[in-house]
Amino acid sequence: MLKVEANFQLGSLNTLKLECVAECYAHVSTTGELQEALSEARQRSANINVLGGGSNLILNRYLPGMTIHMGLQGRELLEESADDVVVRFQAGEEWHETVLWANNEGYFGLENLALIPGSVGAAPVQNIGAYGVEIAQLIECVHVVDSRNGDIRGLTAAECCFSYRNSLFKTSEGRHLIISAVDLRLSKRPVVNTSYPALREAVPKDAATPSDVLAAVVAVRQSKLPDPSIEANVGSFFKNPxxxxxxxxxxxxxxxxxxxxxxxxxxxxxxxxxxxxxxxxxxxxxxxxxxxxxxxxxxxxxxxxxxxxxxxxxxxxxxxxxxxxxxxxxxxxxxxxxx
Ligand SMILES: Cc1cc2nc3c(=O)[nH]c(=O)nc-3n(C[C@H](O)[C@H](O)[C@H](O)COP(=O)(O)OP(=O)(O)OC[C@H]3O[C@@H](n4cnc5c(N)ncnc54)[C@H](O)[C@@H]3O)c2cc1C
Known part of the structure; x- marks a missing residue:
């Protein structure tokens, strides 16, 4: 059964390590629990906040309403052809673990997005991007639950209106949509994108593999970006104008x-x-x-x-x-x- 906690401290659940008290907090591990939390919020006329890894949030002291901490786990192979696969990842899966898993399975395309903190469900929200790749390029479908009525539907990449660090989910038309899972189309043929200069210098000149790119991205990021578990931060604080x-x-x-x-x-x-x-x-x-x-x-x-x-x-x-x-x-x- 869903556990809803009052006056819940979020200090350890955001990478900027800011003190914040959530009026109501529920960790959801199944779609049923997510629906239950939403229905409870509707009964209380409470607004809804969704929390993933807390790596792209600045939390003020008090968060009114129901904070839903996304914990849905799991991956499922939906389609497979000679060229590619479509895999469904539940929203609470950890992003970097997802990148490592896909590369290990021989499903390519996510390597440039390695070591970005946070969850799968948050990745489409700001259309995460790094080293010449954005998640928008790989999205087949984003599964959402409408917090106003609990309705479930799937959105194509075009319907998500992706742009630089932006999407439908950041707008007034999309704020009520909670992402429960993301389907990604990944290549079975090795994909190597070294268009970004710092990456080009870090991978072998000839015959670079997706695993070389993944290792290079991790090395470049570790040398350039402070680790949020040691120095509290949210990555880039400002967008490039x-x-x-x-x-x-x-x-x-x-x-x-x-x-x-x-x-x-x-x-x-x-x-x-x-x-x-x-x-x-x-x-x-x-x-x-x-x-x-x-x-x-x-x-x-x-x-x-x-x-x-x-x-x-x-x-x-x-x-x-x-x-x-x-x-x-x-x-x-x-x-x-x-x-
Ligand atoms: C060291 C560091 C490096 C980073 N590097 C990059 C980078 O290279 N590129 C990049 O794009 N970002 C980067 N980020 C930012 C951040 O990691 C990403 O935006 C990430 O996708 C946030 O995931 P999260 O689960 O922590 O989201 P949260 O911070 O928990 O939430 C972010 C937003 O998404 C919403 N949200 C979360 N989950 C859902 C859901 N299931 N449904 C609907 N809305 C949801 C939240 O309500 C909130 O508005 C970096 C951050 C850090 C700390």
Missing amino acids: IVDRMTAEHLKGDYPDMPQYPVDANTVKLSAAWMIDQLGWRGVEEFGVSVSEKHALVIINKSARYASEVIEFTNKINSSVSEKYSVLLDREPELVGSG
């Missing part, structure tokens, strides 16, 4: 060294890390929060107890970027709760 071409050209005129990456004919992606670095923020610490020495996009919680301290510090970074470059940085992790 996307600006129109004219703005990009003006900036290039003023700052010839500024890295720029064309997205399409009209827009260009800028490097948030480069701007933060240029402004001398790397290593700076205030309010018990600092910019990582390893990576200027990563904010480390050294001793702050509450989200307000993280927000105060990162607002200062954003203001200084905006003053110098006239570019506003969007936060990547979601700020939830109150206080």
